[in-house]
Amino acid sequence: QLSLFRLTMKRHFSASHSSVDSKEMKKFQLLAHKWWDEEGEYSALHSMNDIRVPFIRDTLLNMSRNYHLGNPLSGVKILDVGCGGGLLSEPLGRLGALVTGIDPLEDNIRTADQHKSFDPVLAKRIQYKSSSLEEIVEECMETFDVIVASEVVEHVADLEMFIRCCSQVLKPEGSLFITTINKTQLSYVLGIVVAEKIIGIVPEGTHEWEKFVPPEELERLLESNGFSVKTVNGMLYNPLSGSWSWMESTSINYAMHAVKSGAQGQSSPTDALSEMESEQPLATAGTTM
C-alpha cells in the first residue's frame, strides 16, 4: 500500500515518469537510428549478446524440466525493460520466448518494430511498447516469467522504485536478470574515460559515473524487496577483439540473476525455491541473510 501511495504522489507532482530520467532520454534520442549497425555506435551491445543471451538461456534451462528441441525458451514470457532497438529482444524471441519490449523513447520502439517486422517468426513472438515500467504495472501484475534489465539500471532515476515495479510484474519465483556497471575508480577510468573519451566504443555522455550501481547495493535493494540473489558475475570487454567475457571481479561490468520469492509478502527474505516458512522473524527492510 505504501508503494502505491508513493506512486500516485509522484504522478501528481511530475510530468515525466518516476523511474525515467528525461535527461537520459535525450541522450538516446540522437542515436535512435543507429541500433542495428553491428559495427556502429552500439557494436559493444551487439557483441554483449554473445555472453548475456547464453547466461539467460542456460540459467532458465537449468531451472526448468522441459526442453523443446530448437526452441529452448518456448513458452517463457519475458519483459525486456529498456529494450532500445530490440538488440536483446530478438535473440530471446528466436529462442522461442514471448517477449514484450518496453522503452520510454518512441523512436527506439519505432526502430525495434520496423526491424522485427521483416521476420515472420519474430513479428509474432515480440511486441514492443513505448512505455516506462511503472505505466505497465497495473495491467501486467504478475504476468511475466522473466524480466531482463540489461544496461538499464545505471540510467534510472529511482532504482528502488524500479526494483519494486519489477517485483510487481514478475510471477512468484520468476527471474530477474540485470547487467550494469559498478561504481569504482576502475569503472570510471575504463568505463567512462577510456570507453567514451579515448577509444569511443561508447557514445560520449552515455554514462554518468554517479549513477553507476555497486553490486553490493543492488543486492541489498533486491533482497529487501522480495528477491533472492542467486548469481553475480563480472564481465569484461576487450576493445581489441570487440568481445565480452566473464571474469571473477565485478569491478567494472557485472551481471546478476535474482529470483522473486514464492511466499506472500515482498519483504520476506526467504529462499524463493523453498516452500517452508522461514524460522527467522520477518526481516525489516535493509537486513540481508
Add this chain to the structure above:
Amino acid sequence: VWDACSEAMIVFEKDDLDDMGYIVENDVIMSALTKQLDAVADRVEVFYRSRAVGYTWPLPSHSCDTSPWVQIELSDGRRLQTKLLIGADGHNSVVRKEAEIKNIEHRYDQSAVVATLHLSEATDNNVAWQRFLPTGPIALLPLSDTASSLVWSTSHEHASELLAMDEESFVDSINSAFWSNVNHSDFIDTAGAMFRSAISLLKPSGTAVRQLPPSVAEVDPESRAMFPLGIGHATEYVQHRVALIGDAAHRVHPLAGQGVNLGFGDTACLAHHLSAAAFNGRDLGSLKHLLKFETERQRHNVSLIAAIDVLKRLYSTRLPPLVLLRTWGLQATNALPPVKVRI
C-alpha cells in the same frame, strides 16, 4: 602411386593407420542423402527440378524500408526469401557470380575421363592405384571385387579420342597406360635404382615389394564421360547473408581425390557454426559467425589446394631434372613413415 617415367613409387598401407579411406559411388551417397532428407521432411523442404533465375540482395544500410533478406526468384515464378543463402552450385557458381565475389581461376589443359570398368578377374579389390603419366595421372579406384572406377586426367584431345574409340581400344589404352614403360629413360632408371639401394642400406624395409595393378577386361557401356579440369578459389567464402561451400568456393584437380572431401569439410564446419549461432538466438545471415567459418576453412583449404596444384605441375613434365627430383622425392617419402602418416 607411381611414376611413369621411373620406378619410383609410394605405398600407403592400412596396417600403419586406421582405415585409409572409403570409396563410395555417387549414387549410393545420393540415395543415403535422400533417405536422410525424407526423415527430416518436416523441417527441410526440397524443391526438385527447380532452378533459381534471379537474386535480389539486401541493401547494406540498416534503416531501409525494403526487406533485409535475400530474395530468390525461381524458374516457375515462385519467390522465396531467406536470412542466409548458401551457394553449393559448383565451380561455375551463379550465386558466387551474382554476389560479385571474385574467383581466382585457371583452366588446366586437361580433361578427366571417367568410366566404370570390369576387371579381368575377381580379386580382393581394396587397393587404389594411380600412375602419373606425362599427360596426366590415371587412377583406378576399387568399387567391388570385380569393378573399379576410372579417373584419367589427360589432354583435351586425348580425352576426346578416348571417349570416341570403341570399347576394346579403350580397354587396351587403359591397360597399356598402367603397364607400359615407354616413358622410362636409362638415366632416370639408373639414378632411381642407386637411390633405392642407398635407402635400403639405411632403412632395410624402406622400399616396398611391388604389388601389381589389376588388368581391365571391359568397360560399362554407358559409363564413359569427360569433363574439363581447372583450379579455382573464391577470394571470399562469405558475405552478408551469403555463404559458399564446395566447388563454388574452391576447385581442385582430381589427382589427390580431395575435391568432394573439401566440400564435406566445408559443410560440417558451416553446420557447426550455424548451429552455435542458432543456439545463441543469432540471425543466421550475420557476418560475424560466417567469417569464423570462412577463416577456419580457408586456413585448411588453401594449403591443400596449392599443394595439389604443385603436384599436378610437377608431374606434368618429362624433363629429366624434374623427373629426377620427383623420383627421389617420392622414394624418400615412401621410406619415411612419419611423413606418410601425416599425408
